[in-house]
Amino acid sequence: MIEQVNQAGYERSRDSLRDISPDLMRFAIEFGYGDVLSRPGLDIKLRQIATVAALTVLGDAQPQLKFHIQGALNVGCTRQEIIELITQMSVYAGFPKAINAMVVARDVFQELDVQGN
Amino acid sequence: MIEQVNQAGYERSRDSLRDISPDLMRFAIEFGYGDVLSRPGLDIKLRQIATVAALTVLGDAQPQLKFHIQGALNVGCTRQEIIELITQMSVYAGFPKAINAMVVARDVFQELDVQGN
Amino acid sequence: MIEQVNQAGYERSRDSLRDISPDLMRFAIEFGYGDVLSRPGLDIKLRQIATVAALTVLGDAQPQLKFHIQGALNVGCTRQEIIELITQMSVYAGFPKAINAMVVARDVFQELDVQGN
Amino acid sequence: MIEQVNQAGYERSRDSLRDISPDLMRFAIEFGYGDVLSRPGLDIKLRQIATVAALTVLGDAQPQLKFHIQGALNVGCTRQEIIELITQMSVYAGFPKAINAMVVARDVFQELDVQGN
Amino acid sequence: MIEQVNQAGYERSRDSLRDISPDLMRFAIEFGYGDVLSRPGLDIKLRQIATVAALTVLGDAQPQLKFHIQGALNVGCTRQEIIELITQMSVYAGFPKAINAMVVARDVFQELDVQGN
Amino acid sequence: MIEQVNQAGYERSRDSLRDISPDLMRFAIEFGYGDVLSRPGLDIKLRQIATVAALTVLGDAQPQLKFHIQGALNVGCTRQEIIELITQMSVYAGFPKAINAMVVARDVFQELDVQGN
Numbered sequence: 001m002i003e004q005v006n007q008a009g010y011e012r013s014r015d016s017l018r019d020i021s022p023d024l025m026r027f028a029i030e031f032g033y034g035d036v037l038s039r040p041g042l043d044i045k046l047r048q049i050a051t052v053a054a055l056t057v058l059g060d061a062q063p064q065l066k067f068h069i070q071g072a073l074n075v076g077c078t079r080q081e082i083i084e085l086i087t088q089m090s091v092y093a094g095f096p097k098a099i100n101a102m103v104v105a106r107d108v109f110q111e112l113d114v115q116g117n
Numbered sequence: 118m119i120e121q122v123n124q125a126g127y128e129r130s131r132d133s134l135r136d137i138s139p140d141l142m143r144f145a146i147e148f149g150y151g152d153v154l155s156r157p158g159l160d161i162k163l164r165q166i167a168t169v170a171a172l173t174v175l176g177d178a179q180p181q182l183k184f185h186i187q188g189a190l191n192v193g194c195t196r197q198e199i200i201e202l203i204t205q206m207s208v209y210a211g212f213p214k215a216i217n218a219m220v221v222a223r224d225v226f227q228e229l230d231v232q233g234n
Numbered sequence: 235m236i237e238q239v240n241q242a243g244y245e246r247s248r249d250s251l252r253d254i255s256p257d258l259m260r261f262a263i264e265f266g267y268g269d270v271l272s273r274p275g276l277d278i279k280l281r282q283i284a285t286v287a288a289l290t291v292l293g294d295a296q297p298q299l300k301f302h303i304q305g306a307l308n309v310g311c312t313r314q315e316i317i318e319l320i321t322q323m324s325v326y327a328g329f330p331k332a333i334n335a336m337v338v339a340r341d342v343f344q345e346l347d348v349q350g351n
Numbered sequence: 352m353i354e355q356v357n358q359a360g361y362e363r364s365r366d367s368l369r370d371i372s373p374d375l376m377r378f379a380i381e382f383g384y385g386d387v388l389s390r391p392g393l394d395i396k397l398r399q400i401a402t403v404a405a406l407t408v409l410g411d412a413q414p415q416l417k418f419h420i421q422g423a424l425n426v427g428c429t430r431q432e433i434i435e436l437i438t439q440m441s442v443y444a445g446f447p448k449a450i451n452a453m454v455v456a457r458d459v460f461q462e463l464d465v466q467g468n
Numbered sequence: 469m470i471e472q473v474n475q476a477g478y479e480r481s482r483d484s485l486r487d488i489s490p491d492l493m494r495f496a497i498e499f500g501y502g503d504v505l506s507r508p509g510l511d512i513k514l515r516q517i518a519t520v521a522a523l524t525v526l527g528d529a530q531p532q533l534k535f536h537i538q539g540a541l542n543v544g545c546t547r548q549e550i551i552e553l554i555t556q557m558s559v560y561a562g563f564p565k566a567i568n569a570m571v572v573a574r575d576v577f578q579e580l581d582v583q584g585n
Numbered sequence: 586m587i588e589q590v591n592q593a594g595y596e597r598s599r600d601s602l603r604d605i606s607p608d609l610m611r612f613a614i615e616f617g618y619g620d621v622l623s624r625p626g627l628d629i630k631l632r633q634i635a636t637v638a639a640l641t642v643l644g645d646a647q648p649q650l651k652f653h654i655q656g657a658l659n660v661g662c663t664r665q666e667i668i669e670l671i672t673q674m675s676v677y678a679g680f681p682k683a684i685n686a687m688v689v690a691r692d693v694f695q696e697l698d699v700q701g702n
Contacts, residue, residue, distance in 0.1 A: 020691040024672045028680045031382045032208040042201035050170035054209045057174045059528035060644035061681035084159035087492045091149040092171045094327040095496045096529035106488040137340040141321045145329045148499045176411035177293035178330035204375045211679040212379045213412035223371040254457040258438045262446045265616045266559040276552035280517050287518035288560045291525045294410035295447035318510035325500040326522045383676040393669035397634050404635035405677045408642045435627035442617040443639045445561040527645035555609045563613045564646035574605040
């Protein structure tokens with residue numbers, strides 16, 4: 001499942017904490033991806049939409065937001081859907097959180113453009 | 118659009134603030150539903166999923182969460198999808214928020230059962 | 235200073251925690267009112283406006299929001315100013331927090347009407 | 352482990368969600384208690400202190416705060432330690448969250464007094 | 469209205485998101501400034517005080533906090549009033565948020581000093 | 586007391602705000618350390634554990650989290666205890682906050698290693 005969502009992003013996160021706390025990242029994967037996200041009943045695209053919504057609202061989770069915007073694209077969301085989703089969050093969580101998340105989305109899209117994706 | 122999502126819930130909210138602040142509810146509708154949610158680019162079911170995710174993470178918006186769980190059902194989400202979605206939020210926002218949102222979902226479902234829906 | 239803001243509300247809060255933790259309420263008064271709010275440099279009406287804004291955004295501080303909406307009225311804010319202020323918070327913190335704070339304001343105003351104030 | 356912390360409280364929570372989502376409570380136990388809290392490296396009293404601190408700061412998790420104040424007492428914390436801990440949280444998260452958590456602590460202590468514990 | 473508050477800051481924000489999402493910034497202006505902040509009933513200085521309070525409490529909205537501290541100065545607040553306001557927020561939201569907002573205020577003031585304002 | 590916890594970190598914070606707001610840092614010390622943390626009834630190690638838990642959950646207080654992870658080590662907590670504590674916070678506040686706090690802990694530990702501590 002992690003392969004589908006964002007394998008490269010996961011490996012970077014895991015490696016950055018390998019020396020101090022391999023278990024926290026292992027839990028995030030085993031519980032997050034193994035137990036929860038791989039359950040049937042909600043398709044993977046809906047799950048990624050929900051995750052980007054949640055991280056936009058949390059506000060202080062920018063590395064994770066970047067990871068999951070990339071993940072949402074990887075499972076088939078379009079850039080336009082992500083822009084719409086973040087715009088919608090201004091209704092529920094105010095403009096600052098929506099604008100700051102949009103800046104993260106812009107950066108993800110620009111990196112992909114540079115890489116030719 | 119508001120008719121599709123949750124007309125009855127909206128009327129109750131609007132009426133409860135009519136005397137003190139008709140404008141706040143009007144803005145919520147004009148901006149929220151008129152400007153944002155009626156935009157093309159993200160379908161209404163995805164939008165309701167995102168809203169339930171956002172309100173679960175906010176944690177202190179229980180009347181709105183109740184409104185939008187009902188709204189999600191109204192636009193075609195299943196109970197099982199809502200349960201999956203709230204369960205998934207435990208990964209990003211911890212168990213207390215997920216459990217408290219699940220209690221709200223349970224109450225919405227029970228009210229519907231009582232009403233025979 | 236506390237006399238000006240909301241003496242009756244303070245006494246209720248203090249009494250409700252007297253047996254378990256007199257010190258926490260004492261700190262709230264000594265630090266909050268003694269050290270901070272009584273400082274010159276920002277007039278008391280601006281301070282109450284700022285407090286109502288802060289508590290609206292916090293979202294999970296409804297007893298304190300009620301206390302300070304009453305306090306804002308006591309130091310000379312009008313009901314209309316409080317309604318405007320809470321409406322404005324929808325821009326920065328989203329509609330759920332603004333709507334839930336407006337419900338608290340409505341309750342404060344209704345209690346005052348019942349009391350003939 | 353759950354037996355030590357708060358067996359009765361857990362059973363009530365589990366039962367209240369049994370019909371709608373047995374899996375969420377199972378995850379909370381398997382991941383929370385099985386994977387994380389039963390790890391060596393931090394003793395159970397320190398873990399309960401940390402949990403009460405976290406839930407005080409979250410602010411919108413009152414059922415969980417009540418559960419874990421009871422749990423902290425069950426693993427050997429004193430009432431005075433819990434009062435000190437919640438008082439301390441005013442420094443990091445402000446007085447409203449500390450005062451609202453203290454009200455929860457007061458209620459837990461009063462219930463225990465009524466039960467003769 | 470935006471001219472009075474912070475025209476230069478607004479243009480920078482708008483331009484940074486122009487390619488990805490011109491609509492989000494347009495909504496922020498049309499709804500925030502057009503519909504809400506230009507309403508009579510609360511003067512512009514009180515509105516900026518309330519906004520700086522809200523953004524200090526949100527904590528994760530530093531670009532917006534910077535924008536609105538500048539905006540508060542532009543509509544007639546003094547540096548001392550902003551310092552008092554942020555100090556006061558320690559009572560309601562704890563010292564970390566107040567200290568981190570004060571660092572933002574310090575940076576705004578230093579930039580103005582460098583520019584000779 | 587501040588000497589025990591993190592004297593060097595405190596001096597840096599105090600100096601960075603000396604010109605703009607000496608009073609805010611003075612309040613943080615007088616109220617935080619003088620009034621609250623120096624109280625008997627909860628030992629200093631438990632207090633630092635609680636503070637690191639609180640700051641992990643707040644999420645947007647990274648300078649303070651860094652300060653108090655160092656402070657926790659200074660009063661006798663082990664690195665392993667801090668790692669366990671942050672890992673545990675994933676249960677109550679989700680993985681993003683736990684992972685982001687673990688990155689701060691890793692940075693503190695690496696700085697100490699470089700300094701030969």
